[in-house]
Amino acid sequence: MRLSMSGEHTGDEYVLEASIGADNSDGGLPHGELLNEFIEAVCSHDEERSAKARQQVLQELGEAALVDTAAVIAAFNGYPRAADATGIPLEDYKDVATEAMRIELGLDSLNHSKTA
Amino acid sequence: MLKDVLDNSPFLIRDDLKSAINKACSEVGQVGAWLSGEQRLAIANEARHAWECKLCQRRKEALSPYAIDGDHDHLGALPEAWVEAVHRIVTDSGRITESWYDSMIAAGIIEDEFIELLSLSTMLTCIDTFTRGIGIESIALPTAADSTEPVRKRPGGVKTGPGWAPTVAPEDAGPELGNFYDIGHQFIRRSLTLVPDELNRFWNLMDPFYMANPGVNELEGIDRAISRAQIEFVATRVSKYLDCFY
Numbered sequence: 135m136r137l138s139m140s141g142e143h144t145g146d147e148y149v150l151e152a153s154i155g156a157d158n159s160d161g162g163l164p165h166g167e168l169l170n171e172f173i174e175a176v177c178s179h180d181e182e183r184s185a186k187a188r189q190q191v192l193q194e195l196g197e198a199a200l201v202d203t204a205a206v207i208a209a210f211n212g213y214p215r216a217a218d219a220t221g222i223p224l225e226d227y228k229d230v231a232t233e234a235m236r237i238e239l240g241l242d243s244l245n246h247s248k249t250a
Numbered sequence: 251m252l253k254d255v256l257d258n259s260p261f262l263i264r265d266d267l268k269s270a271i272n273k274a275c276s277e278v279g280q281v282g283a284w285l286s287g288e289q290r291l292a293i294a295n296e297a298r299h300a301w302e303c304k305l306c307q308r309r310k311e312a313l314s315p316y317a318i319d320g321d322h323d324h325l326g327a328l329p330e331a332w333v334e335a336v337h338r339i340v341t342d343s344g345r346i347t348e349s350w351y352d353s354m355i356a357a358g359i360i361e362d363e364f365i366e367l368l369s370l371s372t373m374l375t376c377i378d379t380f381t382r383g384i385g386i387e388s389i390a391l392p393t394a395a396d397s398t399e400p401v402r403k404r405p406g407g408v409k410t411g412p413g414w415a416p417t418v419a420p421e422d423a424g425p426e427l428g429n430f431y432d433i434g435h436q437f438i439r440r441s442l443t444l445v446p447d448e449l450n451r452f453w454n455l456m457d458p459f460y461m462a463n464p465g466v467n468e469l470e471g472i473d474r475a476i477s478r479a480q481i482e483f484v485a486t487r488v489s490k491y492l493d494c495f496y
Contacts, residue, residue, distance in 0.1 A: 163483050176383045177491045188385050197261050198475035204383025205267060206484045208376040209459035213438055214494030215343040215372040221413030222437040222496060244495035246347050247413060
């Protein structure tokens with residue numbers, strides 16, 4: 135939802151499918167394809183692929199961006215686990231605000247929460 | 251020893267992030283609210299080991315993890331149900347169901363213990379993901395555990411919901427929660443409130459990894475080297491990787 139809001143705020147249009155795996159392009163986001171590759175490599179525990187992607191992130195985005203990207207990847211290895219293991223549903227306001235986007239991207243199939 | 255790994259990183263790591271990681275790692279062997287230092291250390295080691303488990307790998311590849319029976323590859327320091335809980339949380343959290351949660355509680359894990367186990371397994375996974383991301387070795391965990399007994403006391407105001415685990419709603423929060431809800435009361439913040447000490451440990455690590463409220467709702471002025479849109483792109487992509495609906 136915040137990616138969509140960020141695009142609305144800056145006037146940029148992002149292909150949201152690129153953030154959920156259906157589309158491996160950059161989605162209109164600067165360095166989106168590179169970020170996608172780095173995420174996939176790290177999350178799949180592929181050391182060789184990670185090393186290559188890390189070098190590319192370093193070259194194209196710099197050291198601080200590498201650290202901050204790795205930190206966000208780490209953070210979102212946390213929130214989903216806390217959410218999914220306790221079964222929390224979407225808050226009502228998010229449920230309403232994201233309904234069209236969830237249908238478009240087919241996200242409701244992932245819902246195992248208390249209200250699913 | 252903990253500090254050396256991060257200090258020897260080839261990349262400059264923000265002080266707040268370095269400090270949070272060091273603190274989280276150093277507390278792994280300390281007594282928790284419901285778990286002993288020894289139990290916490292065993293959970294952290296098991297969380298790291300879970301990725302090597304063949305049963306978890308088969309389940310991850312299956313259409314439903316609940317259709318695959320077998321024995322976990324484990325380190326032998328935890329009861330069977332605890333191993334299942336740690337491994338599932340680490341390797342396939344996106345397909346956890348209420349029935350599975352109920353089965354863990356029926357197998358003898360107290361709800362409060364589950365929350366502490368969940369938090370600890372998750373924090374260790376986050377730290378390992380970060381070190382893997384920047385290409386440095388995993389941080390060594392403490393080898394000795396605190397022998398103090400946990401207090402094992404619930405906060406006031408506990409009710410089941412909004413998911414299947416008990417939590418403390420903002421309107422029911424007592425002094426144990428301090429000012430936790432002052433800066434936001436989304437369900438994700440509420441999810442671990444059953445164990446306030448662990449709740450604070452979790453968010454003290456997560457905030458520097460991502461950002462603290464109220465920055466979460468800001469679209470500009472984020473003090474990071476990637477844009478807000480890039481941050482949310484990464485967040486969304488990783489959440490999808492874990493099959494997380496929330």
